[in-house]
Amino acid sequence: MLSADPSPDLTVALARAESLIALTPDYPEPGVLFRDISPLLVDAAALEAVTTGLIQPFRGAFDVVAGIEARGFLLAGAIAIAAGVGTLPIRKAGKLPNPAASIEYHLEYGSAVIEAPGVLEPGARVLLVDDVLATGGTLAASRQIIAELGGDVAGAAVVLELEELGGRRHAGAVHSLFRTGG
Numbered sequence: 001m002l003s004a005d006p007s008p009d010l011t012v013a014l015a016r017a018e019s020l021i022a023l024t025p026d027y028p029e030p031g032v033l034f035r036d037i038s039p040l041l042v043d044a045a046a047l048e049a050v051t052t053g054l055i056q057p058f059r060g061a062f063d064v065v066a067g068i069e070a071r072g073f074l075l076a077g078a079i080a081i082a083a084g085v086g087t088l089p090i091r092k093a094g095k096l097p098n099p100a101a102s103i104e105y106h107l108e109y110g111s112a113v114i115e116a117p118g119v120l121e122p123g124a125r126v127l128l129v130d131d132v133l134a135t136g137g138t139l140a141a142s143r144q145i146i147a148e149l150g151g152d153v154a155g156a157a158v159v160l161e162l163e164e165l166g167g168r169r170h171a172g173a174v175h176s177l178f179r180t181g182g
Helices: 008-019 038-042 044-058 071-083 137-148
Strands: 022-025 033-036 064-068 086-092 101-107 110-116 125-133 152-162 175-180
Touching (some): 008 175, 038 044, 044 071, 044 152, 064 071, 064 137, 101 137, 125 137, 137 152
Parallel strands (some): 064 086, 125 152, 152 175
Antiparallel strands (some): 022 033, 086 110, 101 110
16 A cells, blocks of 8 residues: 555645535534535546545555445546546445345434445455545445445545544544544
C-alpha cells in the first residue's frame, strides 16, 4: 500500500475540493448541518482529486470497488475506472431482483436493510466506498455483506467523516479525506 500522505499538489487540490462542500443548516431537521458533496462531484478537478485521494492508500490492494447507495455508486464508478477494476453496487432493500446477500442493521432511529448481487468472485479484495461516515452502521453492514459474498474487505474509504458521531466504533478502520467535528 502507498503512504496515506498525499503529495503537495494533491493536498492543494483536496483543500479546494473540500471548500466546495455545501453546508445547509437545519436540514433534514432543525439542528442538523447537512453537508452536500454535489458541488464537488460536478467539478471535474475536484472529483479527480477526491478519486485520487480515496484510492491512494489502497492502490494495488483491491480488485473491486463496492459503492454504497447512492452517492457511493458515483464515487465507486470513478475509482473503478481510475484503478482499472470493476464495481459492485450495495443497494437499499428491494432494488435488486435476486439479492445474494442481505443484511439488516440498526441506525440511530430505526433500522435499514442493504443487499448485493451474487457477482463477486470468491476471495475478491474489495474496497468499500461511501460519501459520508456518520454513525458507521452502513459501512459495518457492508463489511458483513462482502464477507457473506465470499470477498475480503481491503479497506473502506469515505469523502467526509462526521467525527462527532463516532462512526469508527461501528465501521472499523476507515480512510476519510475530510473530517468535521470531534
